[in-house]
Amino acid sequence: MSMPFYVAPEQVMKDRADYARKGIAKGRSLCAVSYDDGILFAAENTSSTLRKISEIYDRIAFAGVGRYSEFDQLRVAGVRHADMKGYAYSREDVDAQSLANAYAQMLNHTFTHEMKPMEVEILVAEIGDERAGDELFHILYDGSVVDEDRFSVLGGEADAITARLDESWADELDLGAALRAAVGALAGDDRALGADDLEIAVLARSNGRRKFARIEGEALTALLG
């Protein structure tokens, strides 16, 4: 009978984490910024069909970076989770926190028990009636959850973008200012991103029951200024 080689658990975890991080770093980054009327999402994405940002429920949105097929699976599971919960209880009972926990549990399980971790980083965002009720849950490939305030950055270049956003972000930005801050931070100093390179969406308090809306085409070009 052959014995498998002993590999220290620390090594196993480190290898998996490296693998996941490498996969995530291949794709472009994404950020979510809190502004006066809600939360703005900005992603570098040249495709107008393979979305990184999408609607989950009335007040909840999802964003993911990394391997598309994997975060899209997570997105669909989130929509199902939310719709099931809203059907079983009521629309008000659907919240981002329980969804974030469900994602964390799932990602953690995959990270520790499966051959391959998921090469994704996701964001679950919810807006409240007031700015204070806004929530940003940033969930990593291993299931760790970070509850963020002001803004959240996902992807391989997160550190550099966070540093840039730290400078440009201010309290009570309006939509246009928040958009320009987010896009400027994603682009950096050496290049500019146009409407065709971007996927932009908002969760806006001023919208009706379904707060999620995409900003595209001429409206986006106008806001970019």
Place this chain on the structure above:
Amino acid sequence: MTLPFFTPDVDPGPDFAGLLRRQGRDPETRIADAASHPLTIMHGTTVVAIRTAGGVVMAGDRRATSGNLISHRSMEKVFPADRFSGVAIAGAAGPAMEMVRLFQLQLEHYEKVEGHHLSLEGKANQLSQMVRAHLPAAMQGMVVVPLFAGYDLQRGVGRLFEFDVTGGRYEELHHAATGSGSLHAGTVVKIGYRAEMDPSDAVDLAIRALFEAADDDSATGGPDLVRGIFPIVAVIDADGYRRLEDDEIRRRFEGLLGDLSPSNTRGSADGGARPDQEVER
């Protein structure tokens, strides 16, 4: 509640009812025993839909009855199905409300999972399948007959669909009515209807139709001035579904009252006695 994950062979796709079934929550009304227990359940009644220039008008009265009793005075029977369509129901109230709720979720779920919404035709077919799935319960007396109407974004016109208990789906080009007062309401609409009607005229016609239905059908509720309860009227056009305010319905109803002097209505105010016949006491 854990995250619902499926292997590709059992994945329900964008079908919300399918998802519920996979999760062990059967969305359909099941009948325990054959015809042995005729139940007295709540019934909702008359709804109408009228095609207009650029859209559709839907309206429904507010009364629910259990046998000969009025069980609810402010029931809603006209609902938005999604942004560009509406559904109106007549029949057994419980299953009908559940059908609407499931239908609304079905459309929204599809839109979110797939990233784009169903065509109007697709929505009508979805509803038709739900009515058909309800047939066993309908055979036990819990009949649900909806009307579905919406603005077809691809064709740029309003369209409306009628259903029968078997799930049969019939597109109507002009107008439709269903429920216990539909004979009267339908006749009023039929007489007052003109092609390419102005939406505002169609709203008045719908209100009149419901008033006449309430006049002759005990299960249809008329405007209730004491409690301030008025029919629900919704307009669906290129801007989407919009329910009219109660105040506007009240104003339009008061306008209608002007046309309804006793000489204009059937039967007379003094209890049916005519000048040439003395009533014997």
